[in-house]
Amino acid sequence: MKQKNVLLAFFLIGLLLLNRLQAQDKGLVNTSKSAYAKLSGLDIEDVRWTKGFWADRFRVCRDSMVPNIWNVYTDANISHAYKNFEIAAGLDTGSHKGPSFHDGDFYKTMEAVVTMYAITRDKKLDEMLDKAITTIGKSQREDGYIYTKAMINQRKTGVANQFEDRLSFEAYNIGHLMTAATIHNRVTGKTNFLDIAKKATEYLYNFYQKASPALARNAICPSHYMGVVEMYRTTRDPRYLELAKHLIDIKGKINDGTDDNQDRIPFRQQTKVTGHAVRANYLYAGVADLYAETGDTSLINRLDVMWNDVVNRKMYVTGGCGSLYDGVSPDGTVYKPDYVQKIHQAYGRDYQLPNFTAHNETCANIGNVLWNYRMLLLTGEAKYADVMELALYNSVLSGISLNGKKFLYTNPLAFSDDLPFQQRWSKDRVGYISLSNCCPPNVVRTIAEVSNYAYSISDKGVWFNLYGGSNVSTTLKDGSPLKLNQVTNYPWDGNVTVTVDQAPGKEFSVFMRIPGWADKAQISINGKPYTGVVTPGQYTELKRKWATRDKIELILPMDAKLIEANPLVEETRNQVTVKRGPVVYCLESTDLSKNNKVFGLSLPIHSQFTPKMIRIENSDIMSLEAKADVISPTNWNTLYREVSKKAPVQVPVKLVPYYAWGNRGHSEMTVWMPVSR
Numbered sequence: 001m002k003q004k005n006v007l008l009a010f011f012l013i014g015l016l017l018l019n020r021l022q023a024q025d026k027g028l029v030n031t032s033k034s035a036y037a038k039l040s041g042l043d044i045e046d047v048r049w050t051k052g053f054w055a056d057r058f059r060v061c062r063d064s065m066v067p068n069i070w071n072v073y074t075d076a077n078i079s080h081a082y083k084n085f086e087i088a089a090g091l092d093t094g095s096h097k098g099p100s101f102h103d104g105d106f107y108k109t110m111e112a113v114v115t116m117y118a119i120t121r122d123k124k125l126d127e128m129l130d131k132a133i134t135t136i137g138k139s140q141r142e143d144g145y146i147y148t149k150a151m152i153n154q155r156k157t158g159v160a161n162q163f164e165d166r167l168s169f170e171a172y173n174i175g176h177l178m179t180a181a182t183i184h185n186r187v188t189g190k191t192n193f194l195d196i197a198k199k200a201t202e203y204l205y206n207f208y209q210k211a212s213p214a215l216a217r218n219a220i221c222p223s224h225y226m227g228v229v230e231m232y233r234t235t236r237d238p239r240y241l242e243l244a245k246h247l248i249d250i251k252g253k254i255n256d257g258t259d260d261n262q263d264r265i266p267f268r269q270q271t272k273v274t275g276h277a278v279r280a281n282y283l284y285a286g287v288a289d290l291y292a293e294t295g296d297t298s299l300i301n302r303l304d305v306m307w308n309d310v311v312n313r314k315m316y317v318t319g320g321c322g323s324l325y326d327g328v329s330p331d332g333t334v335y336k337p338d339y340v341q342k343i344h345q346a347y348g349r350d351y352q353l354p355n356f357t358a359h360n361e362t363c364a365n366i367g368n369v370l371w372n373y374r375m376l377l378l379t380g381e382a383k384y385a386d387v388m389e390l391a392l393y394n395s396v397l398s399g400i401s402l403n404g405k406k407f408l409y410t411n412p413l414a415f416s417d418d419l420p421f422q423q424r425w426s427k428d429r430v431g432y433i434s435l436s437n438c439c440p441p442n443v444v445r446t447i448a449e450v451s452n453y454a455y456s457i458s459d460k461g462v463w464f465n466l467y468g469g470s471n472v473s474t475t476l477k478d479g480s481p482l483k484l485n486q487v488t489n490y491p492w493d494g495n496v497t498v499t500v501d502q503a504p505g506k507e508f509s510v511f512m513r514i515p516g517w518a519d520k521a522q523i524s525i526n527g528k529p530y531t532g533v534v535t536p537g538q539y540t541e542l543k544r545k546w547a548t549r550d551k552i553e554l555i556l557p558m559d560a561k562l563i564e565a566n567p568l569v570e571e572t573r574n575q576v577t578v579k580r581g582p583v584v585y586c587l588e589s590t591d592l593s594k595n596n597k598v599f600g601l602s603l604p605i606h607s608q609f610t611p612k613m614i615r616i617e618n619s620d621i622m623s624l625e626a627k628a629d630v631i632s633p634t635n636w637n638t639l640y641r642e643v644s645k646k647a648p649v650q651v652p653v654k655l656v657p658y659y660a661w662g663n664r665g666h667s668e669m670t671v672w673m674p675v676s677r
Contacts, residue, residue, distance in 0.1 A: 026186040028115075028452035030233045031377050034292040038380040039456035039463060042474045044118040044187055047451040052469035052489050054454075056619055057397075057447055058119075064404035065444045066116050070128065073109045073441070078432055081106040082132065084148035088155070089138035096149045101169035103148055104223065105441050106132075107176035110193075111183055112445035118187040119451075129184065133193045140196055144203030147173060163207070171224045174200045178227030182234045194234065201231050205243045208250075220261065221279050222247070225286020226370070229293060244290050248299070251283075259329040260343040268298050273309045273347050274329065277322025277359070280306075280347060281367025288374035300378070307375065310368075311387060313350040317563060317577055317671065318398070318584050318658055319391030320360035320411055321368050323348040325424060351568040355414040355672060357423070362399030362411060362439035365391050366446050373453055376465065380458065382538050385465045386516045388453065392446075392466075393491065393582045397659035399443045401429045402617035407440040408662075409433050413586075413671040416599060428666055461509035463539065467496050467554075480504030491581040492613070492622040494518075494556030503546040510546070511539040512554055515582065522555040556581070560609035560624055562675070575672040576603055578624060578655055580611070585624055585655040589668040596651055601628040602674035609655075616656070616663050624655040629676045648676065 027041030034040070049055035076083040080097035085106070087094050110129060117125040140146040141154075145162050147170045154160050163170055181197035184190065204224065225247055232240035252266035259274040262283055273280055284306055291299040315321060327348060328340045345359050368391045376384035398411045406429035415427045425435070433439065454470065456463040459477050467490040473483050483502035490496060498510070514521045516537035523530035523540060534540050542552065560580040565572040578585040589598050609624040629648035661669045 028183065028449055029289070029374065029377065030182075030186070030230065031292050033233070034377075036295040037292040037377045039377045039458050041377070041452055042455050042457060042472070044115065044183070044449075044452055046472060046474040047454055048119065048471045049451060050469045050471055050485075051487070053491060053620075054450055054466075054468035054470075057450070060402070060404045060619075061112075061444065061447045062116060062120065065400070065447065066112050068405045069109050069441050069444045070113060072432060072437075073106050079105070079437065081109075082135075084152065085132075085135050085139050088148040088151035089135050090155065091135065091138065094152075096152045099169075099436060099438075100149060100165075101172055101221070101438055103146075103173040104169060104176040105438055107173065107180045108438075108441035108445050111176070111180040112441065112448045114180065114184045114187050115445065115448040115452075126188065129188075130192070133184075133196070137192070137196050140199060143206075144199035144201075146177065146196070146200050146203075163211075169220055171204070172221040174204060175222065175224030175227035178224065178231050182227075182230045185234060197227075197231060198235065201228065201240055201243070204228070205239050208243060208246055221276075222282050222286055225283065226289050229286065229289035232293065241293055244286075245294065248287060248290060258341055258343075260341070260346060264329075268302055270302065271305060271309075273306050273314060275343050275346050277345060277347050277364035278361060278367055281321060281364055281371050285367065285370040285374050288371065288378060292374070292378055303375065307371075309350075310347075314347050314353075315368070315387075316353055316358065316360060316395065316413060317565070317579070318360070318394035318411070318413065319365060319368055319387060320358065320395035320413075321364040322346055322359045322361055323353050325357060325359050325410075351566060351570075353565070353569050354571050355670070356412060356416065356419060358410070358412045358414075360395055360411040360413075361409060362396065362407070363442050365395035365399070365411065366439075366442050369396060369446065369453075377456065380456075380463070380511075380539065382513050383516065385513055386537065389466055389515070389582045390584075392450065392453075394584045394658050396443060396446060398661070399439055400447070402619045402660060402663045404444075406431055407433060407437075407443065409436060409439050413658075415667075415669050417668060427662070429662060460541070461511065461543075463511040464498075464513055467491075467513075476504065476508060480506070480508075490556075491558075491583050492611070492620070494558040494581065496554040496556070498552040498554075500546050500548055500550040502548060503550070505545070507543060507545045509541050509543040510552065511541050512552070513539050515556065517561070517579070517581065518556045520557055524553045526551055527553075558611075560585075560611070562603065562605065562607065564675075565672075572672045574675060576605075576675045577671050577673070578603070578609065580609070580622070580624065583622075584658045584671060586658045586661050586669050586671045587628075587653060587655055587673060588661050588664075590664045591654040591656070593651075596630065598668045598670050600631050601651070601653065602631055602648075602676045603628055604676045612654075614656075616660055619660075621656060621660050626653055626655065627651070628653040628673075631674070 026043040029041055031037035032040040049058045073079050074082045081102040084096050086092040113125050139151055150161055178197045181193040185194040228240055228244045248267055252263045257263035260276050262275050262280055287299050322345055324346045326344050327346055329343050345361055369388050372384040372388040395411050399408050408429050409425040454466040467488050469488055470486050476482055481502055485499045485501055488496040514534055514536050518536050521534050558581050560578055562576040563579050564576050567573055587598055607626045609626045612623050612625055614621050614623045627650045629650055632644050632646055
């Protein structure tokens with residue numbers, strides 16, 4: 001009997017350990033078994049925001065963003081996305097309405113809902129998802145093909161067509177289906193959505209076995225590169241990894257490839273980032289996923305080249321990507337070298353970063369987050385977390401109003417009512433972007449998922465990637481339980497306090513990210529100063545046998561700094577912007593008197609900034625108060641004029657975070673201002 005009890009005890013311990021190890025398979029991006037990824041994410045439900053910046057954004061996401069975006073996509077009078085599924089399933093009659101990527105928009109909406117369900121366990125959300133999944137399943141063809149526009153047409157004509165339009169978003173839609181379905185499976189344990197995604201992945205596998213490179217070029221906006229790898233991680237079906245390799249291998253092996261679609265040159269031979277910024281960033285994120293599974297050095301070497309090109313020559317100070325509304329390929333095309341080809345919503349040449357006409361699509365900026373997060377998981381290098389954080393706080397959050405119900409497609413760095421032309425996309429946030437509403441569900445799912453970017457684990461211990469008031473209840477790689485509490489008002493305050501609530505009885509490391517901008521950061525453990533090296537732009541490893549109630553205190557100096565751009569950026573020469581911590585600031589006409597203009601002021605080089613907390617749309621916002629010089633006169637009636645020699649007059653100004661601009665009604669705005677020396 002005693003021997004049986006001992007065996008039973010070992011069995012139960014083993015089962016518990018297995019469950020813990022399996023729990024690590026429930027991260028947003030599941031690299032827990034990826035041989036070439038240094039870090040892996042925590043389970044989706046392991047992190048709970050408590051108080052502070054991200055807790056506030058999550059509250060708005062839960063109470064406003066997610067309910068609103070679900071209503072938008074299920075109300076046929078606003079968006080026809082869900083209605084298209086009902087018609088394709090034979091549950092209703094009618095015609096397809098909306099863009100070809102409407103299916104993908106709805107999958108992103110579902111991803112936001114399932115991520116919210118992971119935290120709240122609100123049964124209503126689960127029921128909403130199950131109903132939608134049933135409808136989606138009925139719209140899928142027997143061979144796994146799924147695309148409402150084609151299926152509705154098939155019901156009307158009896159003709160089964162697929163991938164006929166090279167500009168169609170069929171594969172893009174399926175990619176978002178894969179991602180949403182794998183997350184749904186990890187959160188709920190159900191397979192109803194995953195089964196649909198499996199059939200779709202099987203279809204793609206069979207399709208690409210036979211498709212010519214030209215036909216396979218339908219990979220517009222390749223979300224399916226990420227999706228296929230995540231399907232492999234979920235099912236461990238080796239064919240899915242084979243498919244992911246094939247997708248990269250055929251990239252560029254066609255006669256009429258374009259820089260706009262990043263397929264004029266085979267991926268492994270590319271040396272410059274070109275073309276559509278969303279497509280580019282999604283491509284790089286997918287390649288990073290593939291490298292995590294294969295260790296193919298030709299992939300990571302190329303990603304390094306592309307990352308350096310973006311960060312050092314093509315990215316905005318806000319982390320925004322894609323400077324051009326429309327342009328031309330810098331390098332022509334492979335089949336007709338004397339022909340200059342159009343690109344759109346695209347990266348420009350090196351240092352080509354206009355402000356008024358900056359495109360910076362919200363989806364491209366989110367793609368920057370997706371790419372850098374994966375690079376962080378591969379390497380554990382803080383520079384990737386720095387870029388991820390920069391984009392999140394600035395060019396991603398700017399895409400949605402503080403109340404969570406209005407959106408921007410583009411994110412310019414300046415806006416003036418005096419511009420002599422009307423730009424394509426509204427610079428006032430709107431509830432539904434009629435030309436293309438792909439960004440709203442994307443930004444909502446991203447905000448719902450920020451907690452998954454905040455922490456990582458490795459064989460050595462736990463990593464702090466983003467700071468925010470939160471509770472963590474997770475396991476280390478060996479299954480040992482770990483509970484942490486983080487208290488901070490970051491990014492408004494640089495003080496971060498971490499308390500160990502539960503720790504294994506053994507030595508492990510805590511890695512604290514020291515942002516690249518954080519000069520003279522300080523760390524103490526249980527009140528005693530840490531005497532090791534603390535380097536900006538790196539993680540500081542704190543290794544010891546941690547115990548309950550141990551306390552780490554991190555102090556990040558939060559001085560407001562004037563930032564200038566490389567002089568090769570023509571539009572910002574002799575100008576500066578203000579950055580405090582990870583947050584970029586702007587000047588808004590809302591905060592000026594009628595006698596002063598946004599573009600009639602300059603900042604003295606020795607400006608002193610006073611932080612002052614204000615409220616905008618029921619959210620705490622740290623403003624900066626300073627003095628600015630008035631450039632006189634402010635009215636322009638000619639193209640050129642003589643420089644005034646009058647002594648400048650100073651006026652008080654208030655700067656607000658860039659992401660918060662336009663939340664108090666229509667306004668003019670600028671991120672960059674002339675500098676007075």
